Amino acid sequence: MTDETLAGYANVSLYSAMAVFTIAMLCYAVYLAGLLPARDRAGAREAEAAVDRDRELVAAGAPAGEAESAASATHAGRPGRPGKPDESDVPSRARAAAGIGATTTWLGGMLLLVSVVLRGLSVERWPLGNMFEFAVMGSMFTSIAFSVWATKRDLRWLGLFITGPILLVLGMAVRVWYTEAAELLPSLQSYWLIIHVTVAVLATAIFTLGAAATAIYLVKDAFARSGRSSVLDRFPDTASLERTAYGLHIVAFPLWTFTLIAGAIWARQAWASYWNWDPKEVWTFVIWVVYAAYLHSRATSGISRQTASYIALAGYACIIVNFAVVNVFFVGQHSYSGL
Template identity: 80%
Template sequence: MTNESLAGYANLSLYSAMAVFTIAMVCHAIYLAALLPARDQLRGQAVDRDSELVTAGAGAGSGVGGPPLPTRPTEGELSSRARTAAGIAASTTWLGGFLLVLSVALRGLAVHRWPLGNMFEFAVMGSMFTVLAYSIWSTRRDLRWLGLFITGPVLLVLGMAVAVWYTEASELMPSLRSYWLVIHVTVATLATAVFTIGAALTAVYLLKDAFERSGRASVLDRFPETPAIERTAYSLHIVAFPLWTFTLIAGAIWARQAWASYWNWDPKEVWTFVIWVVYAAYLHSRATSGISRQTASFIALAGYACIIVNFAVVNVFFVGQHSYSGL
């Protein structure tokens, strides 16, 4: 089989993964949409029971307080459509992840190297890591409520990879032909994937917290409690930060071998360090008692915004020693 054929099959696997993720995203949305009616139905039943108790108490000449309103329907109280949509969403998310693995493997065989030589390949492998991390994690915890916030961004990144960042399969520049490509860029990709899931959880936490403070009901009431979501996001950032630290150090070592200097003030180097500083500020603020969880979470989202700038802006519009590894 020729390299062109392998590259073509890699693209076909990628397109198939995008189609599958579209189905997964829709099914995740259907599942979330089905949660709110179930919650409202339970709330209405609770209000009816409360009214009956109050009426009975008034007739007896004494006030009776009603039970607290339930806000979380149990699995048995979910509609069959919601359960079916959740099952399809989980299966298609797994399938999409495997299709991305196949796409990455075929791309690597087509170019006879580790498939992380440009933005297109980085985006595909980063999406693969994100989906697989979420899918594996979902086997240990019920994360159906988070699926839309994972498959949606992944589908967006893959769409950008195909439409904007696509690069024909080719050999690497001489400076990139190093074992440090496998070490440095792979760890950077893995760290970005973990940061992505952490950012999704942080955004959900801030959104749910805002609704709770306003007193408005929403489908977010079905999600885990806000402290639990925030702690989980914090845990993921604790995992991702050392990976990004290693990325920064490994990049400096590789720069010494390739460009004879550990630090060259290249735009990519500078923004990698900026990301590290912002996330370090987040971890510090999270451990500081005088700073609220909401403020710390906004700092975490600022760190992820820096990741987006580093990848989608610096790689494209800034000229530097990393320019040949962009588009």
């Protein structure tokens, strides 16, 4: 089998993954849509139960005022919001859609893995030599990490916010960043490519999961503070969301730290200097500083969780700039975008 044939099969696998992720995204959207009527039905049942309790108290001889107080006490702590329904309140079609979404997310990740392997075989090197390959492998790591994580926790509420961005990145990879399979530049022909760039891709994938959880936490917190009800009421509570996001960042930050250190070691071998103030080096360090500031603020008692979370999102914005802007518009020693 020729290298061109392998590269062609890699693209077919990539396009197949995009089709599968589209199905997964739509299924997760159906699941979230199914939570809305479930929430409304639960609220109606809770209101009916409160009325029934009120009637029972009145029938038992309790004054109407005391009955109303007892009913109000039942809803203390969540005024003006419907109660959180159990899983039986979710329509069966929505639950089935979520199951299909989880399965197709696994399938999409495996198809991306096949695409990455075939791409590497076609060029006889590690497939991380340009932006296109970075985007595909990053999407693969993100989808597989999410799927593995979902085997431990119920993450159906998060599926749409992971498969959607993955599909967007793959679309950009195909339409904007695509590069024909080719050999590496001499400066990239090093075992540090496997170590440095692979860890960077893995860290970016986990930061993506953390950014999604952080954004949902901030939106849900805003709704909670305003007293408004939304489908987010069916998501985990804000404290749990914030802890989840923090835990993901705790895992990703040491990986990014290693990326920074490994890059400096590779730079010493390739360019005879650990640090050259190259735009890519500078932005990698900026990302590290912003996430370090997030972790520091998260551990500081005088800074709110909301403020710390905004810093975390700023860090992810820096990652996007580093990949989509610096790689394309800044000329330096890391000009390997392939565009």
